[in-house]
Amino acid sequence: MGNISYAAVCGIYCGDCEYLNRQCKGCEYQAGKPFWTQQTPSKICPLHDCCRNSKRLEHCGLCEDFPCKTFRELRDPSMSDEEFEKSLSQRKDELRRRMELGTEQWLSERTSS
Numbered sequence: 001m002g003n004i005s006y007a008a009v010c011g012i013y014c015g016d017c018e019y020l021n022r023q024c025k026g027c028e029y030q031a032g033k034p035f036w037t038q039q040t041p042s043k044i045c046p047l048h049d050c051c052r053n054s055k056r057l058e059h060c061g062l063c064e065d066f067p068c069k070t071f072r073e074l075r076d077p078s079m080s081d082e083e084f085e086k087s088l089s090q091r092k093d094e095l096r097r098r099m100e101l102g103t104e105q106w107l108s109e110r111t112s113s
């Protein structure tokens with residue numbers, strides 16, 4: 001079984017992130033407040049906040065507005081247009097797979113891959 005702390009609402013699998021176990025223990029573990037959010041006015045990721053606290057969904061793949069404008073607003077400025085579109089497409093694929101399998105199975109699959 002995978003670690004539920006690593007299943008971010010936005011389609012990222014935290015096990016792939018270079019900051020895991022350095023500055024972060026997983027997006028779910030941090031309740032959507034990983035280190036970078038401490039430098040923002042809201043102190044919580046807008047995607048996590050919207051998904052969990054406003055829409056009350058398990059993840060953005062279950063939202064009819066996905067991918068909403070917040071995904072574009074949160075774009076990493078160091079990414080080229082091509083890199084950003086690729087990352088968005090990867091998140092879409094992850095969330096589609098997560099919907100098909102359910103979160104536990106998706107995590108198991110990602111842990112073993």
Ligand code: SF4
Binds near residue numbers: 008012032034047
């Ligand atoms: S964008 Fe937000 S929800 Fe996605 S991994 Fe980062 S902090 Fe978590």
Ligand code: SF4
Binds near residue numbers: 055057069
């Ligand atoms: S509007 Fe939907 S896709 Fe956008 S952050 Fe909220 S839950 Fe996620």
